[in-house]
Amino acid sequence: MLEESKLWARVVELLMHVKSDKAEIRTAAWNEMGKLSEKVIPLSDLSSSEDKPVAKAAKGLLEAIAHRAARPGAKEEAKEVSEKLLEVASSGRPVPVRAWALHLLGFTADGRAVPGIARLLKVTEVQEEARLALERIPGSASTSALKGASKTTSAPFRPNIEQSLRAREATPKTVGTTLVKR
Amino acid sequence: MLKSNSKALLCLSAEKEKRGKALKTKNPITRRDLIKGSAAVVAGMPYVLPSGVIALPGRPGPNDRIVYGHIGIGGMGRSHVVADSCAALCDVDSNHLAEVAKTVKGTPLLTKDYREVLDRKDIDAVTIGTPDHWHAIMAVHACQAGKDVYSEKPTCRTIQEGQAMVNAAQQNKRVVQIGAQGRSNPMAHKACQFIRNGQIGKVNHVEVWHSNNWSGGWGTEKAPPLELDWDKWLGPARWRPYNSDCAHFNFRWLMDFGGGFIRDRGNHVLSVAMWCMDADTKGPVSVEATGQSNPNGIWDVPVTMQVKWEFKNPDWTMTWDQPGAQYDKIEWGAKYHGDRDTLIVSGGDGGCDTEEKAKRYSPPADGKHIFLDPYVTDDPTERHRQNWRSCIKSREKPVMSVELGFNVVILPIIANISYQLGRKLRWDSLMHRFIGDEEANRMLAQPYRAPYFL
Numbered sequence: 143m144l145e146e147s148k149l150w151a152r153v154v155e156l157l158m159h160v161k162s163d164k165a166e167i168r169t170a171a172w173n174e175m176g177k178l179s180e181k182v183i184p185l186s187d188l189s190s191s192e193d194k195p196v197a198k199a200a201k202g203l204l205e206a207i208a209h210r211a212a213r214p215g216a217k218e219e220a221k222e223v224s225e226k227l228l229e230v231a232s233s234g235r236p237v238p239v240r241a242w243a244l245h246l247l248g249f250t251a252d253g254r255a256v257p258g259i260a261r262l263l264k265v266t267e268v269q270e271e272a273r274l275a276l277e278r279i280p281g282s283a284s285t286s287a288l289k290g291a292s293k294t295t296s297a298p299f300r301p302n303i304e305q306s307l308r309a310r311e312a313t314p315k316t317v318g319t320t321l322v323k324r
Numbered sequence: 325m326l327k328s329n330s331k332a333l334l335c336l337s338a339e340k341e342k343r344g345k346a347l348k349t350k351n352p353i354t355r356r357d358l359i360k361g362s363a364a365v366v367a368g369m370p371y372v373l374p375s376g377v378i379a380l381p382g383r384p385g386p387n388d389r390i391v392y393g394h395i396g397i398g399g400m401g402r403s404h405v406v407a408d409s410c411a412a413l414c415d416v417d418s419n420h421l422a423e424v425a426k427t428v429k430g431t432p433l434l435t436k437d438y439r440e441v442l443d444r445k446d447i448d449a450v451t452i453g454t455p456d457h458w459h460a461i462m463a464v465h466a467c468q469a470g471k472d473v474y475s476e477k478p479t480c481r482t483i484q485e486g487q488a489m490v491n492a493a494q495q496n497k498r499v500v501q502i503g504a505q506g507r508s509n510p511m512a513h514k515a516c517q518f519i520r521n522g523q524i525g526k527v528n529h530v531e532v533w534h535s536n537n538w539s540g541g542w543g544t545e546k547a548p549p550l551e552l553d554w555d556k557w558l559g560p561a562r563w564r565p566y567n568s569d570c571a572h573f574n575f576r577w578l579m580d581f582g583g584g585f586i587r588d589r590g591n592h593v594l595s596v597a598m599w600c601m602d603a604d605t606k607g608p609v610s611v612e613a614t615g616q617s618n619p620n621g622i623w624d625v626p627v628t629m630q631v632k633w634e635f636k637n638p639d640w641t642m643t644w645d646q647p648g649a650q651y652d653k654i655e656w657g658a659k660y661h662g663d664r665d666t667l668i669v670s671g672g673d674g675g676c677d678t679e680e681k682a683k684r685y686s687p688p689a690d691g692k693h694i695f696l697d698p699y700v701t702d703d704p705t706e707r708h709r710q711n712w713r714s715c716i717k718s719r720e721k722p723v724m725s726v727e728l729g730f731n732v733v734i735l736p737i738i739a740n741i742s743y744q745l746g747r748k749l750r751w752d753s754l755m756h757r758f759i760g761d762e763e764a765n766r767m768l769a770q771p772y773r774a775p776y777f778l
Contacts, residue, residue, distance in 0.1 A: 154619060160746065163614035163630050168746070194542055195620055202617055202624075209745045212763040248771075249763050270773075274562070277771040280762070302774040309771065 153188060154199040160206045178207045178219060182226035186243060190236045201242060208246040217252075224251045228258045237267045244271035251275065253283035260287035269299060277306040285310055390716055393433075393441035393450045393471070395462055397424045398572060400476055400503070401453015404709065412441040416556040417572070436553050438462050442469040449499075449716055452476060455575035456582050457561045460485030463500065463726070464778050467492035472499040472716045474709065478591040479729035481583070483737060483756050484769035486730035488778040493726045499715045501722040502729030504595040505708035506672040511683070512596045513696045515660075515669045518682035519600045520692045524662030528640050530597045533648025534656040536628055537584045538577055541621040543569030560776035569622055577623035579740065584625035585656075586644055587736040592672035593658050595724070595732045597642060599694075600660065600669070601635075604728050607753025608633035608642075608735065613742040615646075631739040644739065674704040697723065741767045 159171035175181060185207070188200035210216075211223035227250065230243040247259060256279060262272035276284045285307070292303045393412035394405050398420040405413070405424055412433040415421050421434045433440065441450060442465055449472040452462050460480040466473045473493075479502050480486045493500040506512045519527060548554035548566035557571060561580050564570070576582035584590075598604055611633050615626025631644035651659060657670035669678045687693055697711045708724070715722040734756070741764055742749050750759040758764040772778075 157617060158619070161615065161617045161626070163616075163628075198622075199619065205744075206746060209763065213745075213747060214761050214763075249766055270563070274771040278766050278769075280766070305774045305777055306771065308777060309769070 150196040157199045157203045178211050179222035179226045186230045186239050190239050208250045212250045220250045224255045240268050241271040244275045248275035248278035253281050256283040256287050263291045390448045393447040395438045395452050396454030404451040411447050414438050414441045416553045418551040456481050458559050463489050464492040467496040467498040474501045474712050476503040478587045479733040482770050489726050500726040501712035502724045504724050505705045506592050506596040507723040508708035509676040509704035511676045511678050514682045515678040516600045517694050518685045521687045524667050525664030527660050527662045529661040530642040531659045532593050532644045534585050534646050536647050537625045539618045539627045541569040543567040560772035577625050579624050583740050590736050594735050596672040609636050610634045610750050611738045611742045612748035613739045615743050
């Protein structure tokens with residue numbers, strides 16, 4: 143086990159490496175990371191560090207992990223990462239840590255994670271982030287969850303839920319119209 | 325609070341409909357009526373006359389004065405203020421309001437709520453100079469309220485916002501100009517004619533460069549200053565506590581509000597590039613972006629960034645490089661690589677310049693003559709505004725219409741998404757969607773904070 147300060151330095155370094163413009167450095171960093179889902183909880187804890195650069199790097203690395211896991215053809219990896227993110231979001235960790243996990247769930251989660259996210263619509267501190275995550279997740283499960291919540295949620299939060307439902311129903315009507323010759 | 329705001333937004337369209345019906349049933353007042361009524365102006369009516377009473381609704385006549393409302397007047401938006409025809413000033417910072425109010429004639433409405441500007445029947449057109457995350461929602465609501473719009477670049481923050489803006493402008497028949505004034509810059513025009521007439525041969529690569537994004541700055545989370553309505557500053561964006569390194573000018577270093585130089589000045593240079601490459605009705609087929617994240621400070625745009633867009637039919641590539649080559653020690657610009665020669669175009673906004681060979685060039689009679697509005701002023705930004713004003717009266721498309729502005733801003737939007745996702749993406753320019761990447765498509769829209777919606 144690396145001593146704490148070295149671990150922090152390594153997190154910062156890894157974030158730089160996974161964002162490198164050199165493919166071989168990125169690949170090596172991802173290989174070193176190993177199983178992505180195993181990194182979600184320790185990095186979430188690190189993201190509330192009082193050492194600001196370390197907290198920022200941990201948050202950035204979590205984001206990189208979420209997007210990596212949600213890449214095309216990696217559904218199981220996305221599912222595993224989503225489960226860990228939901229564990230963080232549902233925990234008693236500081237609200238910003240839980241809110242960040244929910245933000246990332248908006249990118250990684252599919253219908254399987256929706257019931258867990260929907261439960262958080264009842265938790266005042268994170269209900270807005272849960273709503274924003276559900277609004278992003280395509281499919282009927284998240285629509286049903288939002289519709290269900292619109293009937294049971296508290297009055298002050300109901301307009302927010304209704305807004306998400308309206309946004310999901312909106313269909314862009316301008317496809318192709320910008321490419322017409324003047 | 326949220327509920328009442330939401331209602332107010334909905335009321336706006338209802339009121340517009342009511343207003344439209346009322347106007348249809350009345351006989352338009354003639355110019356002679358206006359002259360007869362001029363005594364009333366002296367007798368104490370507002371300094372700025374409602375233009376709607378002297379011409380057809382939404383169509384000021386060729387000699388009519390256009391009445392403006394100005395929204396977002398802390399930065400570039402301040403330069404758009406028309407001192408002798410301003411009916412309203414709007415900014416979420418009361419210091420900005422007080423400063424600009426001193427410079428205009430009469431007693432315009434001063435407000436922190438843009439909806440009050442849109443509700444004014446005497447206002448024909450609005451300028452929007454807010455941070456990026458407000459552009460789309462204000463522009464859409466302005467179009468729905470029957471106002472013509474000059475919105476600062478970049479057009480919007482997301483693909484969905486751009487679609488909504490185009491839709492609103494087309495459905496409501498509004499004149500919407502995007503403030504990418506390279507399209508009104510005679511130097512950019514010279515470069516465009518030079519390239520489009522084949523003077524450097526077939527261009528296969530446009531190399532865009534810019535100095536690095538700013539880095540550093542942790543700021544302090546604290547109560548916002550009294551003059552600033554922080555909740556309104558955030559508007560549709562995700563809530564976050566006030567931090568001085570986030571507000572006002574610094575919005576551009578955060579993805580939630582701006583998106584770095586590539587969306588800021590990048591929008592200028594990319595706009596000129598799309599013009600020179602005759603690519604206003606085309607889009608890339610792929611984008612790949614990498615960059616070095618910022619280890620310190622609250623800002624989350626990368627410090628350095630490299631992007632490659634690929635275009636097909638014809639085949640060419642464009643690259644964005646921070647800090648890049650910085651040819652001739654120029655901070656930002658583009659080098660066009662043709663199969664016979666190259667051309668450097670520095671900047672892309674009001675400060676654009678190019679090489680002597682392009683400046684000296686005039687196309688032959690049967691060559692390609694690119695349109696440039698013939699205004700007599702040395703200031704490209706003013707030329708750009710004049711083009712908008714002229715189009716408000718003629719109802720023609722301005723030189724940087726919302727359709728063109730949207731087509732340009734797609735480039736930095738999808739580049740930032742590629743950077744955030746850490747992978748190359750394929751893009752469908754017709755459908756405005758990524759191909760084969762469901763997660764990337766989740767980033768085409770940004771869920772809004774209630775009660776804001778498009």
